[in-house]
Amino acid sequence: MLKTIGVLTSGGDAPGMNAAIRAVVRTGCESGMRVMGIRRGYRGLLDGDMFEMNLRSVSDIIHRGGTMLYSARCPEFADPEMVQKAVDVCHEFGLEGIVTIGGDGTFRGARDLTLRGIQCIGLPGTIDNDIASCDYTIGYDTALNTIMEMVDRIRDTTESHDRCSVVEVMGRNAGYLALNAGIAVGATCILIPEVDYDIDSYIIERMRRTQKTGKQHFIIIVAEGVRGIDSKSLARYIQEKTGVESRATVLGHVQRGGSPSVRDRVLASQMGHYAVELLKQDIGNRVVVNHKDQIVDYDIIEALNMKKTIDLELYRVANDISI
Numbered sequence: 266m267l268k269t270i271g272v273l274t275s276g277g278d279a280p281g282m283n284a285a286i287r288a289v290v291r292t293g294c295e296s297g298m299r300v301m302g303i304r305r306g307y308r309g310l311l312d313g314d315m316f317e318m319n320l321r322s323v324s325d326i327i328h329r330g331g332t333m334l335y336s337a338r339c340p341e342f343a344d345p346e347m348v349q350k351a352v353d354v355c356h357e358f359g360l361e362g363i364v365t366i367g368g369d370g371t372f373r374g375a376r377d378l379t380l381r382g383i384q385c386i387g388l389p390g391t392i393d394n395d396i397a398s399c400d401y402t403i404g405y406d407t408a409l410n411t412i413m414e415m416v417d418r419i420r421d422t423t424e425s426h427d428r429c430s431v432v433e434v435m436g437r438n439a440g441y442l443a444l445n446a447g448i449a450v451g452a453t454c455i456l457i458p459e460v461d462y463d464i465d466s467y468i469i470e471r472m473r474r475t476q477k478t479g480k481q482h483f484i485i486i487v488a489e490g491v492r493g494i495d496s497k498s499l500a501r502y503i504q505e506k507t508g509v510e511s512r513a514t515v516l517g518h519v520q521r522g523g524s525p526s527v528r529d530r531v532l533a534s535q536m537g538h539y540a541v542e543l544l545k546q547d548i549g550n551r552v553v554v555n556h557k558d559q560i561v562d563y564d565i566i567e568a569l570n571m572k573k574t575i576d577l578e579l580y581r582v583a584n585d586i587s588i
């Protein structure tokens with residue numbers, strides 16, 4: 266069994282990261298390990314910014330969004346010299362393994378450290394759900410619920426004024442948030458990066474057709490990753506073409522915060538516990554993910570090479586029923 270392990274969160278924060286940290290710390294401490302909390306992801310690791318945690322260090326965090334360990338993006342970690350520097354820091358602090366929580370960039374850092382002898386386990390923490398090996402990432406469910414609540418509010422005012430609201434949601438280069446939130450809010454149109462569009466035939470004609478059936482207000486969800494479309498210009502174009510007064514809302518970072526949902530808390534707790542169970546058996550270089558409602562682990566390199574495609578059947582359903 267490893268004697269000293271660390272835990273860090275890296276990349277964009279996601280609701281549920283705290284629940285994962287709590288599970289790692291509690292499982293580690295209860296197994297007799299020394300657990301170090303590393304602040305600000307790989308940046309903090311390079312700076313040796315870490316502290317010893319105990320059972321009580323993670324009290325009262327399960328319901329909080331964000332990450333008590335703070336997070337940072339650390340592009341310089343792609344440099345092998347930086348990775349070696351981090352390995353030296355690990356040796357200095359006696360760290361033999363690290364649970365790294367974040368997205369694909371975080372997993373690449375974990376892979377590089379493992380190749381140099383530090384046993385790393387990656388946990389998927391991102392609201393984008395864009396990790397190929399994983400069905401549901403930590404934070405995705407909460408972000409979906411946040412988007413749904415926000416757009417429900419936007420719908421109230423959109424309906425009152427017979428308007429069209431174009432709502433831009435996060436997701437980086439992927440449309441998972443847009444597609445699933447779009448269905449949940451009954452959006453007339455959903456634009457995702459995985460599908461090509463002709464704005465006139467998809468949005469304008471669809472709006473005109475539904476207007477004829479008596480529909481007077483419209484919600485259009487746009488994923489931020491859709492190239493060549495900005496939500497403000499799209500709202501202007503819709504107004505020009507249809508005569509329906511239109512407004513654009515970019516939801517922004519509100520989607521990343523807030524108290525994690527039940528699903529994210531449970532998922533994060535299971536994954537954090539599972540990660541330490543692997544380290545207890547001296548197993549590293551794995552990612553812990555959920556697949557078909559089971560928590561499983563894969564080799565990090567294999568996981569990074571996996572591909573995931575969006576459910577186009579779900580997209581078809583969304584379009585069929587939002588008329």
Ligand code: F6P
Pocket residue numbers: 277391392393435436437489521
């Ligand atoms: O990966 C999470 C995410 O919120 C993306 O949806 C978004 O594109 C990006 O991070 C925003 O990053 P930042 O907070 O660094 O602007």
